[in-house]
Amino acid sequence: MKNWGLRIGGAAVGMITVVAVLSPWLAPYDPLAIALPEELCLPQGAHLLGCDANGSDILSILIYGTRISLEVGFAVTGISVLVGLLLGTIAGYYGGWRDGVLMRFLDVIFAFPGIILAIALASMLGPSKGNLILCLSLTGWAGYARLVRGEIQAIRHLEYVEAARSLGVSDRRLFLFHLWPNILSPVLVAATFGLAGTILAEASLSFLGIGVPPGTPSWGSLLSFGKDVLLEAPHVATFPGLAIMGTVLAFHLLGEGLRRQLDPKARK
Secondary structure: OOOHHHHHHHHHHHHHHHHHHOHHHHOOOOOOOOOHHHOOOOOOOOOOOOEOOOOOEHHHHHHHHHHHHHHHHHHHHHHHHHHHHHHHHHHHHHOHHHHHHHHHHHHHHHOOOHHHHHHHHHHHHOOOHHHHHHHHHHHHHHHHHHHHHHHHHHHOOOHHHHHHHHOOOOHHHHHHHHHHHHHHHHHHHHHHHHHHHHHHHHHHHHHOOOOOOOOOOOHHHHHHHHHHOOOOOOHHHHHHHHHHHHHHHHHHHHHHHHHHHHOHHHHO
16 A cells, blocks of 8 residues: 555556547547548637647547557567567576577667667558557567576576476476566566557657558657647647656556565565
């Protein structure tokens, strides 16, 4: 109960998830509907957050954009964690040439900013939700692999692992029931922070026009449209910017709360 970050972050992430799931019923208008007479209208009774350059309701676009952001965020994080968990475990447990190959490959990946690699890949593949998930996953697994490798190396020679090996436990069973449960906490915390970064990356790529396809309700796309009318209608860019900031902050609060809850040193 004293962990306010976990409580506030968890509640905020829960509300955002509910909005994403119920977006077809919560959105007051079709986010793709065009109503030119209401072009760039200010927030008012009929449109609580105003309209964009096409006369589309900004609140509806933000509600539907929540689903896109969370779909991409959870898909990319899930794929990245799975790949990083498998490769990091193999490198950390077996060592030798497997560890050497992985570490040299990670050195190459970390030599370039992840967002730059994602932009290059997305530019070659073209805008689509599937390509966006693929591009962010190809650059997102490396951090998890390095984290898992270090955690596995720290526990692979502990007594309970040696006891399991002496009893003839297979490597697969050893990973599933002895190693992975004991490294779950740092991986879970890293995944929570990774979700925030992925949502920000999705918005960035959509802002550049190489994320989701044109016509898809997205916070980044709306922010991109808003920059062109920033002086005339600042509300078009303000509300998606606040949505991105609030969502990233919520996941960061949740991640920090989980870290404090799962790490005894942090609690002290």
